Amino acid sequence: MRLRFSIFLLPIFLLTACEQSKTYKIREQQITMEGVVYKIEDELKLLADEIRELAKFNEFLLEKQDSLKPYQDPDRYQITGFFASEPLDSASDKSSVILLNTSDNRAAALNEILVTNGLDSAFTKLYEKYDLIEQIYSNSKHQLSRVYPAYDVMNIVDPNLDVTQFNFYYQADEINNPSKGPVWIPDPYVDPAGRGWILSLVHPVYHEGELYSVLGIDLTVNNIIQGFLDQEKGDYIIVNKQGDIVAGKAAAIEALSMPPLRNHVYLETINSDNFRISDYNLYNSKSREVRKMGQTLLMAQEGHFLFKEESYLKDAVCWPFLSIEWFLIRINDNNQ
Template structure:
């Protein structure tokens, strides 16, 4: 299916390049940005399909539960304190398990570990086949976390309540009654130290009871490396609050955000010094940029102009459909 998409994509490029040069300005301006969004959203759809498939696999783990528990390997994981298979020195073939001290149903946790041990191979396969996914995991109301690749569990507070995080509650009964994949598209800092990211969640039910919420994490660095850096255009992605998700350095600086001359945006978002407010268009030191942010997010304008050093920069913008994100192209 993916090869068919690329074939159609390149055919469309050829048809466009061979057509008479009398296309409207709007069509010409938006061709590249629409192509970029189509590719990104196609890949996001593939990821959605994968988490649904993993959800179906997970649901089947609870079928014939008694028999599966009787045949499960009780020695696969050794719980030490609040963790099993924690870095450093973790077995790369297995996930890390985290059971915070607030967990008060040890029998339910033990049963869930045994039933979900087959997920290790699925988690590993997904990370291998879809490199843009940096982490695969689930969290449960019993306060059990299973995450792959394995990580240093000591990075977490031992009494942390992961059900209070958006990557859990966005998928629970209250926030996702339709039981569909949900993107947590407002960027947040990964509690296990892998930088700023977005997450796709999906709930798993058995006998109409929520057993776990699956999560796929994509870091901002992954988005930059796999999408932004593969185009020559000066692109910038902002979320619905006006915060930069990813972008080229020249595009970021053009909107009067912090200078990146001595380092890169990628280095910034993977460091402890990154602050979202520093990269929010509504907080730009340039009043005109703040006005542009308002026109994009609150008025839906798609073509804007910005004066810079006696020249005018053209900004074209298109909103994505899967995420509450806007893709901007700065034309110098």
């Protein structure tokens, strides 16, 4: 009787042991992924600390503008039309300064140029310190923009823009950012100059209790992210909350029924003329189950998805970022 009872329970014991093994493997992968996310966010935290200090300096320039007047250079910029024309010289310490037609106080904006000229040296030092910085800028309530390095303002900028209506401004206001600290803009964009995905970090500047301007840093994140992913065993992608693939290994991207990659390299694909972000989105995959995976991991925010229809895929494990709405996903095939 004892022998029969043991034989009867053996399949249950084996099944339980198998499930425990699967759970252990998933948790083991999540621990590794948590470490990768931590390393990436640690790098991004350095920039958050930098923009925090930059905002303090900007507020100092505004607060002490009267006592600093002897050190201000009224001839540094001459506004012609809506911009100050400067040579596009990467070695220059001058920014592009744009006074938009939407300004309701041109005199205040012109005074702001004079008062905040000290930002140029701070922008230059910060830009030279980090290779991943694409540009540094300030946009104010007076519709004044200061951007470093200088660029072809006349042929690119619409002088009738209202900077306060863009997410790089309003995401930092008191409604969206009551803590008044650094904010990562959740939606990256593709750099037209071919440096891959650009991520924006912004920080409000307050003067006399009111939002005066917003500082911003645009970062090329592909090198920093791809470097960490390439160091790890396994097939990984990083996606934003909309399901767009921000970075990833070719094997992982190609396994998800996405369009073919150019030379099997995602960065080359991003920089190609016919690249469309929507083509490399989990919700636009040709595979119904991959689309379901996106819903499970991103919308329901579950940490694991088991493939049942895709014969070559086993499961996907997910770990979220804390400082930005991104997700690291590991794709496991049946050989892993």
